[in-house]
Structure formats: structure tokens, C-alpha cells
Amino acid sequence: MDKSLNTADIRVGVVGLGLMGSCISVALAVSGHPVVAVAPIEEDLIKAPDYIKQEIAHCADAGLIQNDEQKIFNRINITNRYSDLHDCSVVFECVSEQLKIKKTVYAQLAEHVSNDTVIASNTSALPISLLQQLVPHPERFMGIHWAEPAYLTRFMELTCGQHTSYDIALKMYELAHSWNKEPTLLRKDIRGFITNRLMYALYREAIHLAEADVVSFEDLDKCLKHDMGAWMTFMGIFRKLDYMGIGDYEKVIRSTLVSLCNEESVPGIMQQKLKENAHGTKNGNGIYSYVNGEAQAWEDSFAQFNRDIYNLAKFYPSEKTKNATLK
Amino acid sequence: MDKSLNTADIRVGVVGLGLMGSCISVALAVSGHPVVAVAPIEEDLIKAPDYIKQEIAHCADAGLIQNDEQKIFNRINITNRYSDLHDCSVVFECVSEQLKIKKTVYAQLAEHVSNDTVIASNTSALPISLLQQLVPHPERFMGIHWAEPAYLTRFMELTCGQHTSYDIALKMYELAHSWNKEPTLLRKDIRGFITNRLMYALYREAIHLAEADVVSFEDLDKCLKHDMGAWMTFMGIFRKLDYMGIGDYEKVIRSTLVSLCNEESVPGIMQQKLKENAHGTKNGNGIYSYVNGEAQAWEDSFAQFNRDIYNLAKFYPSEKTKNATLK
Numbered sequence: 001m002d003k004s005l006n007t008a009d010i011r012v013g014v015v016g017l018g019l020m021g022s023c024i025s026v027a028l029a030v031s032g033h034p035v036v037a038v039a040p041i042e043e044d045l046i047k048a049p050d051y052i053k054q055e056i057a058h059c060a061d062a063g064l065i066q067n068d069e070q071k072i073f074n075r076i077n078i079t080n081r082y083s084d085l086h087d088c089s090v091v092f093e094c095v096s097e098q099l100k101i102k103k104t105v106y107a108q109l110a111e112h113v114s115n116d117t118v119i120a121s122n123t124s125a126l127p128i129s130l131l132q133q134l135v136p137h138p139e140r141f142m143g144i145h146w147a148e149p150a151y152l153t154r155f156m157e158l159t160c161g162q163h164t165s166y167d168i169a170l171k172m173y174e175l176a177h178s179w180n181k182e183p184t185l186l187r188k189d190i191r192g193f194i195t196n197r198l199m200y201a202l203y204r205e206a207i208h209l210a211e212a213d214v215v216s217f218e219d220l221d222k223c224l225k226h227d228m229g230a231w232m233t234f235m236g237i238f239r240k241l242d243y244m245g246i247g248d249y250e251k252v253i254r255s256t257l258v259s260l261c262n263e264e265s266v267p268g269i270m271q272q273k274l275k276e277n278a279h280g281t282k283n284g285n286g287i288y289s290y291v292n293g294e295a296q297a298w299e300d301s302f303a304q305f306n307r308d309i310y311n312l313a314k315f316y317p318s319e320k321t322k323n324a325t326l327k
Numbered sequence: 328m329d330k331s332l333n334t335a336d337i338r339v340g341v342v343g344l345g346l347m348g349s350c351i352s353v354a355l356a357v358s359g360h361p362v363v364a365v366a367p368i369e370e371d372l373i374k375a376p377d378y379i380k381q382e383i384a385h386c387a388d389a390g391l392i393q394n395d396e397q398k399i400f401n402r403i404n405i406t407n408r409y410s411d412l413h414d415c416s417v418v419f420e421c422v423s424e425q426l427k428i429k430k431t432v433y434a435q436l437a438e439h440v441s442n443d444t445v446i447a448s449n450t451s452a453l454p455i456s457l458l459q460q461l462v463p464h465p466e467r468f469m470g471i472h473w474a475e476p477a478y479l480t481r482f483m484e485l486t487c488g489q490h491t492s493y494d495i496a497l498k499m500y501e502l503a504h505s506w507n508k509e510p511t512l513l514r515k516d517i518r519g520f521i522t523n524r525l526m527y528a529l530y531r532e533a534i535h536l537a538e539a540d541v542v543s544f545e546d547l548d549k550c551l552k553h554d555m556g557a558w559m560t561f562m563g564i565f566r567k568l569d570y571m572g573i574g575d576y577e578k579v580i581r582s583t584l585v586s587l588c589n590e591e592s593v594p595g596i597m598q599q600k601l602k603e604n605a606h607g608t609k610n611g612n613g614i615y616s617y618v619n620g621e622a623q624a625w626e627d628s629f630a631q632f633n634r635d636i637y638n639l640a641k642f643y644p645s646e647k648t649k650n651a652t653l654k
């Protein structure tokens with residue numbers, strides 16, 4: 001796969017047509033691929049066409065496509081037959097996060113896809129090195145994790161398992177740029193993938209400060225929204241370091257690192273919320289509480305923000321090279 | 328100071344008219360305050376009027392003010408006399424981060440301001456509890472840290488020192504909302520203030536992953552820009568937790584926390600850059616390298632982004648309550 005790759009020539013498969021799988025099928029079709037979308041669950045097979053049409057309409061609303069909704073829809077072959085995947089170069093597995101179910105799906109794939117097909121799991125919960133044990137060609141198995149909505153997010157996490165061919169991973173990393181992504185390649189399969197790890201490092205320190213009564217949760221959120229949020233979309237933390245210049249900060253760094261929280265147990269507030277079966281905006285009980293439609297207002301507002309930040313970000317420099325091995 | 332406070336009735340002072348002090352003077356004048364702007368350095372006194380006019384023009388460009396540039400300028404009394412501060416309710420100290428210099432300034436303030444005047448340091452490097460020892464009324468001394476450009480950022484960090492009156496801090500927190508800020512109140516004076524601490528927690532984990540050859544610096548930045556950056560401006564990490572629902576993540580949290588980096592020494596790459604006297608975009612040597620005007624392009628582009636993100640953020644929900652004690 002080189003710069004001249006033509007997505008129209010690369011047939012891809014998606015297995016699992018829940019919300020995520022349908023959305024990924026649309027993202028791939030919008031990028032030009034012919035898509036074989038397999039629904040192993042009868043109910044998904046019935047619902048998929050409508051849901052996919054709706055997602056394609058969202059793409060049109062967001063300005064991603066013009067006057068070609070039907071053409072995009074026609075690129076997606078919705079089916080319940082694994083055998084339709086036989087000439088796919090890549091198959092994206094988007095089924096439930098249960099090992100037993102994934103195992104059944106991989107057994108079906110083993111029967112129907114070719115020896116060259118790359119199998120990519122959308123998992124964000126199960127280690128790639130573990131899933132890899134369930135396929136006959138582990139070197140062609142990896143994680144490709146999409147963020148929602150799949151056609152409107154630039155983030156994408158590619159993960160090598162212990163036995164993934166680095167060469168194949170690099171080819172998929174290259175291909176991912178055709179999907180309008182700014183992909184991230186994890187060369188090793190680590191706990192929590194990458195975003196979770198970075199997030200938990202942040203949560204650990206922030207929760208520690210709130211629990212030590214230094215600052216409220218609300219003020220922490222304000223600080224993150226209006227400080228970090230004022231540049232993160234633009235440059236990430238290492239570009240920011242270059243912008244600030246690290247030179248002046250040695251003393252601050254040295255004294256701050258030794259005082260950061262190193263707790264390894266789940267923070268009190270998280271334990272409490274887990275006990276309360278708090279589902280945040282879903283049941284109104286979270287770090288904040290939600291009454292009178294507030295949760296819905298946040299959800300609607302976020303859907304709009306997704307579109308706005310996507311449109312804003314495209315005017316700004318993207319990382320120039322596509323070289324995963326940059327140091 | 329209650330909700331009916333009128334900034335036109337509250338005279339404020341700024342001491343130190345470098346870039347930051349000039350910019351803060353403009354932000355306060357735009358918010359309606361009469362401002363006494365003291366330049367203890369002769370050179371600053373000469374340059375200040377032009378610089379302040381230029382900043383006011385920026386405010387007009389950004390749509391913060393309309394047709395009243397001269398009126399805003401007239402609100403700022405540029406002077407070199409500390410005695411002009413005699414009827415100021417709050418004085419913002421924005422001089423160099425050297426203890427000796429700050430000490431001299433505080434001695435001057437002690438002579439000229441009233442017993443009710445709140446003194447707020449813009450320091451981001453020196454502990455408030457330490458500076459507080461240099462004033463006759465430590466209960467009326469605190470940190471108020473502005474982000475640049477002061478009139479166009481919503482972030483503001485208020486910090487109590489060991490002897491700051493919590494009551495006075497809350498009043499200043501309330502007043503800060505009149506400056507179009509979403510302020511953060513630190514009830515205790517902690518190492519690295521708040522943003523630095525949260526940032527270093529993030530840097531520690533990210534650098535660890537890069538140094539362990541799991542992922543490149545460039546890919547880490549992409550992941551932060553396009554994942555975290557896609558929602559941080561909208562909601563902060565605790566609202567995000569509510570949105571995701573913590574319930575499903577117990578196992579992931581538990582296994583991730585124990586594997587996070589707890590290093591307390593300055594990371595290798597930072598030590599190396601400190602040794603190289605790397606100033607990032609300023610001298611082209613940073614985590615990335617910059618040639619042929621790239622550094623300038625990033626700076627220009629960021630100035631534009633500042634305006635865009637400010638304008639985008641204003642359409643989205645702000646934290647509803649102004650209650651610093653929310654838990």
C-alpha cells in the first residue's frame with residue numbers, strides 16, 4: 001500500500017452491525033471502500049439498513065459528502081453470510097466485548113477469509129495479545145480502535161499484539177490516513193491502551209487534589225476546559241512543551257514530580273460511584289447530578305460540539321510526517 | 328461584593344507593565360474597572376502606552392469591544408508612582424519572578440495602599456505562602472494567575488496561601504466572574520499550582536510510554552489532539568466521566584492504575600533537552616525540530632486558534648454554579 005492506493009480497489013469487511021459497526025461501515029464507505037457488512041445477529045440485520053441510511057444522512061449534514069447518499073449506501077453490502085467476506089483485504093471485528101462471542105466470530109472468519117486478510121478488532125477492553133491466540137494467523141491480527149462517531153473523529157488507535165507483524169501494522173497505519181484519520185500506532189500491547197492510560201494518569205492526580213480538599217471537581221473541570229482545552233486540539237502536549245520552552249521549568253518539574261499522587265487503588269469517589277451503580281448522564285447520578293433534562297441537554301450539545309471541533313481542527317496544522325517511527 | 332457589583336466603582340491597580348502586566352491592565356479596563364497601571368521600570372513606562380493601545384486594538388479585532396477603544400484607553404492611568412494606588416481595592420502584582428524584586432515592590436505597596444486592599448500576585452513559580460511573609464497583611468494576600476492573552480482566555484487560577492482569608496478569596500473568586508473568566512480556586516497552596524500538576528501527571532505517563540518505545544511522541548500528540556482535544560474544551564474530565572459512565576470500567580481502572588508510571592526523577596528526554604539548552608520553538612530545538620519558519624508558523628497559527636477556540640467555547644454550557652465549595 002503506497003501513496004497511490006485507491007480505496008475503491010480495496011474491499012473491506014465489518015462484522016457486527018450494532019451502533020459502532022454500522023457507523024464504521026459508513027466511515028469506510030465514505031472513504032471509498034466497497035464494504036461487506038456482516039450482521040451475525042438477526043435483529044441487527046433487520047435494523048442495519050435504516051440505521052446506516054441515517055448515519056449517511058448525518059455525514060451529509062456534516063458536509064462530509066455531497067449529493068451522493070445513495071451511492072455511498074450502495075457501496076455497503078449488508079448480509080448475514082460470512083462467506084461474502086471471502087475477497088476482503090481487511091475485516092473489522094466490532095462485536096460485543098465478550099471473549100466467548102469473539103471466539104465464535106474468529107472461528108467463522110478463519111473458515112471464510114483468505115490467508116492474506118488482516119483481521120482488526122475494535123476492542124477497547126480486551127488485550128490484543130489475548131485475542132490473537134484465537135486466530136490461525138496471529139501476525140495478521142491487530143487492534144484498530146475507532147472513536148465515535150467513526151466518520152467524524154480524527155482519533156484512531158492501532159495496536160500491535162505480541163505476535164502482530166510490525167510491517168503489516170505499518171501498512172494499516174498508512175491506510176488509516178485514507179480514512180481521514182490521524183492514527184496512533186502502539187507498537188506494544190499495553191494495559192488500558194493509550195488514551196485510557198493517559199486519562200487515568202490525569203484522573204489520579206485530579207481526584208487526589210479534590211479528595212485532599214484542595215480544589216472542587218467543578219473547578220478542576222473548569223481549569224481543564226479553559227486551560228488545557230484552549231490548546232489541546234491545536235497542539236498536543238509535546239508541541240506545547242516546545243512552545244513554552246522547557247528550559248525555565250527545571251525546578252518546578254523536579255519539585256512537582258515528587259509530590260504527584262502515586263496511588264494504585266481505585267480512588268474513593270470512583271469506588272463510591274461504582275457501589276451506587278452511578279451511570280452519570282444515563283441515570284442522573286455521577287460526579288455531578290442531572291435533573292430536568294440536563295443530561296439530554298449535555299448529550300445534544302456534545303453532538304453539536306463534535307461537528308464544530310472537527311470543522312475547527314481542519315484549519316490547523318496536522319502532524320506533518322506519517323512516520324510512526326519518529327523519535 | 329454581591330451579584331450587583333459594578334466594576335466601574337472598583338478601582339484596581341496593576342504593578343509591573345511588561346507584556347503580561349499591560350495585557351492584564353487591558354483585560355481589567357475592558358471589564359469596566361478604572362485601572363492604575365504602575366511601571367516601576369522606566370523602559371516599561373515609555374513603552375506601555377503604545378503596547379496597551381495595540382492590545383486594545385486586538386480586543387476590538389476579536390470582537391470584545393465596539394467603537395470604544397479610546398474610552399477603554401482612558402480608563403488606564405499609566406504612571407510610575409506607587410502613591411497613585413492609594414484608593415485601589417485590589418492590586419495585581421505582575422513583576423519579575425525574582426523574590427528580591429517582589430520584596431521591594433511589596434514594601435512600596437505597604438506604604439501606599441490601604442488596610443483593606445487585596446494584593447494578588449500573578450506568580451506561577453513562587454509559593455504564595457512564601458510571598459505572603461513579605462506583606463504586613465498576609466490574610467489579604469493571594470495568588471491570581473492570568474493566562475495569556477489575559478483578555479481572551481477564560482482560565483484563571485486563584486490560590487490561597489497558608490494565611491489567606493478564605494472569605495476574601497471567595498470574594499475575589501466572585502469578582503473574577505466579572506472579568507469573563509471561569510476561575511478556579513485552590514484552597515491550599517500546592518506545589519506547581521494546579522495546571523502544572525495535572526500537566527506533569529500527563530507528561531510523566533506519556534514520556535514513559537515513548538521512552539519504553541511503545542509509541543512515538545508524534546503519535547502521542549495526535550492522540551491527545553484528536554481524542555482528548557475533541558471534547559476537553561466542551562466538558563473537562565469529570566463531566567466526561569459522567570458522560571461515559573464509570574460503571575463498566577472497574578476492571579480497566581484497577582489494572583491500569585497499578586501499571587502507571589510513578590517515576591519521581593525528571594524524565595530522560597527532559598534532562599537531555601535541559602542540557603542542550605533547548606528552547607523549543609524559540610531556538611528550533613525541542614521535542615520536534617523547527618526549520619525554515621516553521622516555528623513562526625506555529626506561533627501565528629496558535630494566535631488565530633486562541634481566538635477561534637474562545638469563540639467556539641462561548642456557545643457551549645459553562646459550569647452553572649459559581650460555588651467554589653461544590654463537592
